Amino acid sequence: xxxxxxxxxxxxxxxxxxxxxxxxxxxxxxCAAIRSSFREEDNTYRCRNVAKLLYMHMLGYPAHFGQLECxxxxxxxxxxxxxxxxxxxxxxxxxxxxxxxxxxxxxxxDLNHSTQYVQGLALCTLGCMGSSEMCRDLAGEVEKLLKTSxxxxxxxxxxxxxxxxxxxxxxxxxxxxATKNLLSEKNHGVLHTSVVLLTEMCERSPDMLLHFRKLxxxxxxxxxxxxxxxxxxxxxxxxxxDPFLQVRILRLLRILGRSDDDSSEAMNDILAQVATNTETSxxxxxxxxxxxxLTIMDIKSESGLRVLAINILGRFLxxxxxxxxxxxxxxxxxxxxxxxxAVQRHRSTIVDCLKDLDVSIKRRAMELSFxxxxxxxxxxxxxxxxxxxxxxxxxFKADCASGVFLAAEKYxxxxxxxxxxxxxxxxxxxxxxxxxxxxxxxxxxxxxxEMHAYTVQRLYKALLDDISQQPLVQVSSWCIGEYxxxxxSGQCEEEEPIQVTEDxxxxxxxxxxxxxxxxxxxxxxxxxxxxKLSTRFSSINRIKKVVSIYGSSIDVELQQRAVEYNALFKKxxxxxxxxxxxxxxxxxxxxxxxxxxxGGYVWYYFFTLNCAFLSLAIPPMTAYSKNGLKIEFTFExxxxxxxxxxxxxxxxxxxxxxxxxxxxxxxxxxxxHDLSVTFVLEWPSQSPDLNPxxxxxxxxKVRVAQQQPQNITALEEICMEEWAKIPATVCENFVKTYRxxxxxxxxxxxxxxWTIKRT
Amino acid sequence: MWTLExxxxxxxxxxxxxxxxxxxxxxxxxxxxxGGMLIGGSENRLIYRHYATLYFVFCVDSSxxxxxxxxxxxxxxxTLDKCFENVCELDLIFHVDKVHNILAEMVxxxxxxxxxxxxxxxxxxxxxxxxxxxxGIAGAPARAVSAVKNMNLPEMPRNINIGDISIKVPNxxxxx
Numbered sequence: 001x002x003x004x005x006x007x008x009x010x011x012x013x014x015x016x017x018x019x020x021x022x023x024x025x026x027x028x029x030x031c032a033a034i035r036s037s038f039r040e041e042d043n044t045y046r047c048r049n050v051a052k053l054l055y056m057h058m059l060g061y062p063a064h065f066g067q068l069e070c071x072x073x074x075x076x077x078x079x080x081x082x083x084x085x086x087x088x089x090x091x092x093x094x095x096x097x098x099x100x101x102x103x104x105x106x107x108x109x110d111l112n113h114s115t116q117y118v119q120g121l122a123l124c125t126l127g128c129m130g131s132s133e134m135c136r137d138l139a140g141e142v143e144k145l146l147k148t149s150x151x152x153x154x155x156x157x158x159x160x161x162x163x164x165x166x167x168x169x170x171x172x173x174x175x176x177x178a179t180k181n182l183l184s185e186k187n188h189g190v191l192h193t194s195v196v197l198l199t200e201m202c203e204r205s206p207d208m209l210l211h212f213r214k215l216x217x218x219x220x221x222x223x224x225x226x227x228x229x230x231x232x233x234x235x236x237x238x239x240x241x242d243p244f245l246q247v248r249i250l251r252l253l254r255i256l257g258r259s260d261d262d263s264s265e266a267m268n269d270i271l272a273q274v275a276t277n278t279e280t281s282x283x284x285x286x287x288x289x290x291x292x293x294l295t296i297m298d299i300k301s302e303s304g305l306r307v308l309a310i311n312i313l314g315r316f317l318x319x320x321x322x323x324x325x326x327x328x329x330x331x332x333x334x335x336x337x338x339x340x341x342a343v344q345r346h347r348s349t350i351v352d353c354l355k356d357l358d359v360s361i362k363r364r365a366m367e368l369s370f371x372x373x374x375x376x377x378x379x380x381x382x383x384x385x386x387x388x389x390x391x392x393x394x395x396f397k398a399d400c401a402s403g404v405f406l407a408a409e410k411y412x413x414x415x416x417x418x419x420x421x422x423x424x425x426x427x428x429x430x431x432x433x434x435x436x437x438x439x440x441x442x443x444x445x446x447x448x449x450e451m452h453a454y455t456v457q458r459l460y461k462a463l464l465d466d467i468s469q470q471p472l473v474q475v476s477s478w479c480i481g482e483y484x485x486x487x488x489s490g491q492c493e494e495e496e497p498i499q500v501t502e503d504x505x506x507x508x509x510x511x512x513x514x515x516x517x518x519x520x521x522x523x524x525x526x527x528x529x530x531x532k533l534s535t536r537f538s539s540i541n542r543i544k545k546v547v548s549i550y551g552s553s554i555d556v557e558l559q560q561r562a563v564e565y566n567a568l569f570k571k572x573x574x575x576x577x578x579x580x581x582x583x584x585x586x587x588x589x590x591x592x593x594x595x596x597x598x599g600g601y602v603w604y605y606f607f608t609l610n611c612a613f614l615s616l617a618i619p620p621m622t623a624y625s626k627n628g629l630k631i632e633f634t635f636e637x638x639x640x641x642x643x644x645x646x647x648x649x650x651x652x653x654x655x656x657x658x659x660x661x662x663x664x665x666x667x668x669x670x671x672x673h674d675l676s677v678t679f680v681l682e683w684p685s686q687s688p689d690l691n692p693x694x695x696x697x698x699x700x701k702v703r704v705a706q707q708q709p710q711n712i713t714a715l716e717e718i719c720m721e722e723w724a725k726i727p728a729t730v731c732e733n734f735v736k737t738y739r740x741x742x743x744x745x746x747x748x749x750x751x752x753x754w755t756i757k758r759t
Numbered sequence: 760m761w762t763l764e765x766x767x768x769x770x771x772x773x774x775x776x777x778x779x780x781x782x783x784x785x786x787x788x789x790x791x792x793x794g795g796m797l798i799g800g801s802e803n804r805l806i807y808r809h810y811a812t813l814y815f816v817f818c819v820d821s822s823x824x825x826x827x828x829x830x831x832x833x834x835x836x837x838t839l840d841k842c843f844e845n846v847c848e849l850d851l852i853f854h855v856d857k858v859h860n861i862l863a864e865m866v867x868x869x870x871x872x873x874x875x876x877x878x879x880x881x882x883x884x885x886x887x888x889x890x891x892x893x894x895g896i897a898g899a900p901a902r903a904v905s906a907v908k909n910m911n912l913p914e915m916p917r918n919i920n921i922g923d924i925s926i927k928v929p930n931x932x933x934x935x
Binding site: 060188192287361 | 770771774788790791792822824825826827829830834852853855856859860863867868869870871872873874875877878882885886889890893
């Protein structure tokens with residue numbers, strides 16, 4: 001059999017492949033050759049074959065059949081074999097393969113080998129992929145090597161010990177004696193890895209932390225030597241002596257000094273020294289400074305030192321290097337809660353970072369800006385943030401808009417400013433605003449009683465300009481529905497009142513109903529708004545006409561609303577003014593109203609509550625008695641508060657069969673006293689309400705309706721066609737929004753259901 | 760090198776995702792990225808440096824200093840440069856095992872082992888020497904090649920016309 005080709009040959013061949021298929025073919029051919037070579041137990045070329053296998057593994061092809069071969073290589077006497085064997089073990093094997101346990105013995109022997117490089121290989125492999133069993137077996141050997149005087153082995157043993165501790169935390173105590181004189185080493189490699197080991201032990205166990213606190217003076221001394229030592233060619237990186245070790249020590253000091261006054265005090269001097277003496281022209285210097293700042297902020301440092309740290313961060317912000325600005329913003333974000341005033345001083349620099357080109361920097365600057373907003377700087381900050389909202393990328397707009405709303409709610413200097421700010425957000429970033437902001441805004445507007453006229457006027461003007469941004473349109477139509485009378489009568493005090501007639505208003509609202517840009521939710525809002533205007537405007541006939549047209553709308557929601565409103569006009573006209581009255585001021589917290597929705601057969605039962613009833617006793621009333629179903633209401637005054645009336649509903653079923661899909665809905669008009677209504681209703685299983693499949697049915701209905709089938713066979717065909725055509729993304733969407741649907745039902749449940757109907 | 764358990768598919772997916780994230784980056788943005796979904800999202804970060812056509816990407820968790828890792832990448836690249844003599848892409852492609860060996864001297868088990876460039880080079884050279892001494896017969900061609908590389912050979916003539924040559928055998932004096 002000819003000698004297997006060398007790795008380089010293989011690489012060259014693979015590089016000539018022009019398509020994925022060609023490459024796959026070459027690889028498969030070579031794999032076959034390698035497999036037969038393995039079967040022949042060819043010792044001379046095993047090393048070469050495994051090297052090739054590892055290369056193919058790197059490209060992503062399966063290479064598991066080489067695992068045993070790696071073991072054979074490890075067991076060989078030659079260094080070349082061992083090297084590739086261990087590399088293969090690290091790349092191909094891990095805990096999940098049973099084969100890896102076979103390595104334990106080999107590694108044990110190699111840990112005691114005469115050549116330090118073989119020992120190094122064994123340590124390296126154990127430290128990379130040793131499983132917990134292997135670590136348990138070999139921890140003793142590692143511990144022995146940790147005490148050796150060979151610095152090459154000592155540093156590897158230290159990192160191997162870290163891995164062992166991570167896998168088997170109980171063995172941590174075993175390494176404790178060996179750590180005694182780790183820090184007195186001269187070799188920087190050993191120092192570095194020892195500090196890593198100590199850091200790991202301190203992070204894992206509070207006892208170890210206490211134990212190692214006494215090392216703080218020694219660490220401080222080492223750090224001092226590094227800074228003061230002057231130029232040392234072997235450890236120099238861009239003019240600073242072993243910055244990696246400095247950074248490591250600073251990190252360990254941070255862990256040791258956290259929440260401990262004495263250690264923190266011991267560190268204060270050296271931290272100040274590092275902070276002031278480090279060269280900042282290169283990245284290395286800044287890396288050390290950054291670590292110093294993090295340490296200062298974390299331990300119990302004195303306030304002067306903290307101010308120094310924040311000023312360093314402020315200087316970082318002005319640095320040309322974008323990496324430095326990024327880390328500065330990240331750390332300021334962490335410290336803004338604890339050292340708020342110090343960070344405030346750098347507010348203008350932070351706000352300037354909003355204009356940076358880098359996306360990551362902009363995001364951090366935005367988060368930090370929102371954290372810095374307070375009652376004093378709200379006006380200035382908001383101006384900058386709104387400007388940012390105008391010009392930023394779409395991925396930021398949603399977060400920025402939410403942040404603006406939150407900040408405005410907390411610190412708004414005046415109601416008018418608040419409403420202006422909200423308007424500005426809605427008009428500039430209206431389509432990115434989150435869904436729950438619409439009800440929040442509506443509540444805010446309702447509660448600012450004196451601003452109603454101003455608000456509705458501004459919203460109306462915004463609608464005239466642009467009807468594409470749905471949240472804006474929804475809030476505007478709601479407002480016009482509520483306060484349309486103020487709009488028409490030109491009562492605005494805050495700014496110049498506009499002249500608008502009832503017809504113009506109705507034109508706009510009807511325009512929303514027919515526009516392609518409006519979503520079904522928006523259409524619902526505008527239909528309800530039109531209905532509400534029937535009590536505020538005089539042109540009732542027009543409104544009646546609109547409502548009756550939509551009684552046959554394809555959109556089920558619109559249709560239902562229109563039918564209900566029609567019923568209001570026809571049968572329940574005497575209730576209309578009460579039902580469509582102005583909304584009262586809403587409480588933000590949930591009142592104790594529970595309602596449950598369910599579908600099925602719905603019928604309405606309106607009953608009037610006499611406002612005077614509270615002063616009289618009312619006898620029980622049978623509200624409904626038909627077909628074996630009897631519903632009775634009893635009224636009584638509550639104890640201890642006589643101003644509260646308790647209405648109890650008794651529903652009895654006198655038939656022999658079960659009654660399913662029992663629906664109760666109540667419309668409760670506003671009375672001058674608070675009315676707490678408690679319903680607890682059953683929700684039968686398999687109810688079609690809130691079942692996402694209903695959305696799919698509706699989708700199908702809409703599509704089929706568009707095709708306008710003429711007869712039953714055509715209907716069947718078209719149904720099958722259209723059903724098949726519905727893409728999976730539609731279904732996915734229904735599933736995705738289901739959770740939101742449920743949470744918003746639960747949120748809205750406490751508001752009486754008629755509140756929702758009225759919006 | 761993967762220090763956590765993965766299977767091959769996930770490895771390739773992670774590599775692909777990382778490639779997508781890093782290749783989209785502009786020149787003048789900062790060198791830090793939040794990790795993609797497969798690498799643990801925002802707890803782990805990708806820190807990369809761009810040298811001509813090569814990207815070196817390190818994935819680290821929050822226990823490493825970002826600026827420090829930038830320096831580490833620089834040390835790694837300088838070490839590669841010293842070991843390969845003006846390293847270029849082809850060196851890295853054709854000598855994958857050597858790159859692994861160098862990396863193994865710098866990073867072990869996901870932690871930084873040695874940062875002193877000279878120290879690393881000394882160790883790597885010593886181990887390479889050990890390998891060469893073991894190579895025996897099979898290594899002869901390689902040794903010959905490296906020996907020839909170090910020689911200064913004059914330019915070989917391409918065409919040697921051996922037509923009718925009368926080879927004159929010189930009269931050698933007899934040795935007594």
